[in-house]
Amino acid sequence: MRRGQEIARFACCLPTRIVFGVGVIQSVGAETAALGDHAMVVAAAESMAKSGALREVIDSLEHAGVKTTVYDRVQSDPTVGAIDEAASVCRQMKCRVVVGLGGGSAVDFAKGVAVGATHPGTVHDYMGGPGHTPKPVTEAVLPVVAIPTTAGTGAEVTAVAVITIPETFEKHGIITPRVFPKVAVVDPRLMVSLPARPTAGTGFDAIGHALEAYVSKFTTPMADLLALEALRIAAEALQQVVEAPTDLDARGRMAWAATLGGAAIANAGMTATHGIAQALGGRFHVPHGEAVALCLPETLETLLVVRAPRLARVAEVMGFATGRKSESERAKACIQGLKTLRRLVHLEIPLGTLGVSDGDVDQLVEDVFATQQWSLEHHPAKLERADVRGILGALF
Ligand SMILES: [Fe+2]
Numbered sequence: 001m002r003r004g005q006e007i008a009r010f011a012c013c014l015p016t017r018i019v020f021g022v023g024v025i026q027s028v029g030a031e032t033a034a035l036g037d038h039a040m041v042v043a044a045a046e047s048m049a050k051s052g053a054l055r056e057v058i059d060s061l062e063h064a065g066v067k068t069t070v071y072d073r074v075q076s077d078p079t080v081g082a083i084d085e086a087a088s089v090c091r092q093m094k095c096r097v098v099v100g101l102g103g104g105s106a107v108d109f110a111k112g113v114a115v116g117a118t119h120p121g122t123v124h125d126y127m128g129g130p131g132h133t134p135k136p137v138t139e140a141v142l143p144v145v146a147i148p149t150t151a152g153t154g155a156e157v158t159a160v161a162v163i164t165i166p167e168t169f170e171k172h173g174i175i176t177p178r179v180f181p182k183v184a185v186v187d188p189r190l191m192v193s194l195p196a197r198p199t200a201g202t203g204f205d206a207i208g209h210a211l212e213a214y215v216s217k218f219t220t221p222m223a224d225l226l227a228l229e230a231l232r233i234a235a236e237a238l239q240q241v242v243e244a245p246t247d248l249d250a251r252g253r254m255a256w257a258a259t260l261g262g263a264a265i266a267n268a269g270m271t272a273t274h275g276i277a278q279a280l281g282g283r284f285h286v287p288h289g290e291a292v293a294l295c296l297p298e299t300l301e302t303l304l305v306v307r308a309p310r311l312a313r314v315a316e317v318m319g320f321a322t323g324r325k326s327e328s329e330r331a332k333a334c335i336q337g338l339k340t341l342r343r344l345v346h347l348e349i350p351l352g353t354l355g356v357s358d359g360d361v362d363q364l365v366e367d368v369f370a371t372q373q374w375s376l377e378h379h380p381a382k383l384e385r386a387d388v389r390g391i392l393g394a395l396f
Contacts (some may be wrong), residue, residue, distance in 0.1 A: 036096025045072035087116025104153025111161035141239025152202025154262015156184035201289030202208035209261035213268035223268035275375025
């Protein structure tokens, strides 16, 4: 920091207790017992049965004297209807705490259930969106324990639950500090069974969170700190976990990078990359992390001028800046380095192979401007429709 340069006013928020490390899954029971004596455990049956993680969680809860009700029908991109159904079960069973086990979808699902089970109406009433003022979430919300099984979304430490409205192809959030999980139990051992492709996608999502937080209009000194450390770690660890999925040390580093990335966005927000990715996910079900990987470098290109110092700094911490002398050269090296990393982890996937055609671009652009306006407002360069069309057009 230059002499005389003041730190701007800011607030930061890191309210989630993080229990991290190989084997910490066994502490879920004790952590949950402190919050309530009856847990609703939400998970996706097929993926959790394979890893045995659901059994471990239930055993730990029961050992700690916590009664369990299991809802194992979580699917990716959870919908309003599915969460309302689970919330109704949660209410009927009088559960006092919600445990979310799985990827970001399961954790978001748990947050949605925690709201839905304790508030009248449907969870849609508490979600944002264009022309839709959310009803306030009160302190009645149930506490959430988040157990991520992917290293990516960072949902275990964020104040957002992303929920899909299938009728309109939209994804919006319940956004309130009241849905910060009370505890995040982050055990890298739960991540070793994740195949290479979702490992790469979720890992790129973590990089997107950290990078977007760092370049966002609303970044804070706390977010900067978290984001740069996440990027430093992920730059090295992502390729390692994709090439050697059972490397527990690399899994651990990537898990920590993802948690840091989540904490960064909780203190800064995100930018147009996530807006475009949400549009791709909402309409074409492109897996979230892959959508982020697809459009992150191309969207950052729009910031080469206005965020040159920050992109140059990212290039330095990610190891992309070697031999680049000027700031603008290092900023360009950041974009190029991300493209190279994307290719090395096999995510250079043409949009056409994901069910999107040239003719869909105009609709996607409209989706971004109609439903993801927030992301354009956080983006430090003004994007017009032609800019977003250009970003999407480069992905075929
Ligand atoms: Fe994300």
